[in-house]
Amino acid sequence: MKECLLPDCCERNAEIDMLVLHCSAYPAAKAISTYREAKVSAHYLIDETGEIIKLVDETMAAYHAGPGFWRGRSDSCNMRSVGVELVNLSLGQTPYSEAQIAALIPLCKTLMQKYRIAPENVVGHSDLRPTGKADPGVCFPWQRLAQEGIGLWYNQEDAEKVKENNVSVLLAKIGYNTADEETTIASAYAFRRRFLPEEVQTDEDVMHLVDNVYPVGDKSLLSGDKFINCLKAVVYRYETLENSSKGLYIGR
Ligand SMILES: [Zn+2]
Numbered sequence: 053m054k055e056c057l058l059p060d061c062c063e064r065n066a067e068i069d070m071l072v073l074h075c076s077a078y079p080a081a082k083a084i085s086t087y088r089e090a091k092v093s094a095h096y097l098i099d100e101t102g103e104i105i106k107l108v109d110e111t112m113a114a115y116h117a118g119p120g121f122w123r124g125r126s127d128s129c130n131m132r133s134v135g136v137e138l139v140n141l142s143l144g145q146t147p148y149s150e151a152q153i154a155a156l157i158p159l160c161k162t163l164m165q166k167y168r169i170a171p172e173n174v175v176g177h178s179d180l181r182p183t184g185k186a187d188p189g190v191c192f193p194w195q196r197l198a199q200e201g202i203g204l205w206y207n208q209e210d211a212e213k214v215k216e217n218n219v220s221v222l223l224a225k226i227g228y229n230t231a232d233e234e235t236t237i238a239s240a241y242a243f244r245r246r247f248l249p250e251e252v253q254t255d256e257d258v259m260h261l262v263d264n265v266y267p268v269g270d271k272s273l274l275s276g277d278k279f280i281n282c283l284k285a286v287v288y289r290y291e292t293l294e295n296s297s298k299g300l301y302i303g304r
Pocket residue numbers: 073074075116177185187
């Protein structure tokens with residue numbers, strides 16, 4: 053593994069219990085110099101060839117997630133997480149390279165095992181901060197990772213087992229922020245990006261995407277049979293996990 057340590061990090065004040073996945077719209081060298089200039093950082097960066105570059109030691113908190121919310125907690129996501137960036141010049145609008153994903157999977161497994169990170173705490177940046185971030189984008193292979201125990205996926209047949217119909221309540225059960233209507237709309241869009249990516253419009257203009265993370269005020273994002281059924285199926289998966297066992301951490 054290559055090392056290119058960044059200076060901007062700090063002592064942790066919380067135990068690691070979360071893995072946050074990002075993408076960077078620049079090639080590795082430019083991404084690193086951009087982080088340096090912006091005084092931000094992540095623990096690892098995976099370039100298109102699958103090379104993993106260590107940027108910050110895991111014992112330190114890196115500056116990758118900023119303010120966020122997940123599963124009832126809004127205390128510093130940086131303090132409690134490991135952050136992994138993947139180079140994707142279109143911000144996840146086009147597929148990640150096979151080599152990158154092949155490098156990402158064992159890295160995630162190692163981190164989850166080492167820190168006992170639960171699969172429900174493996175998130176994308178846009179899950180944590182749906183009003184401000186779009187990464188790792190619609191082409192991030194969440195389903196494939198879930199098959200490896202990294203994050204969670206769903207079985208569509210499980211939708212009927214969930215009686216709750218309120219979208220805001222359902223999103224909150226997964227972990228999304230539903231503090232007000234606008235945030236709930238953004239969370240619904242982040243959910244679609246992750247679990248129903250075929251329903252999300254892609255935009256070739258990356259910079260446009262950076263400034264327009266979700267369709268502001270679009271209440272239609274909170275309805276639709278396909279969306280509601282998918283939401284229920286995902287909720288079932290998350291709730292079953294919580295009720296049945298905390299023993300699903302990889303390698304335990
Ligand atoms: Zn990010």
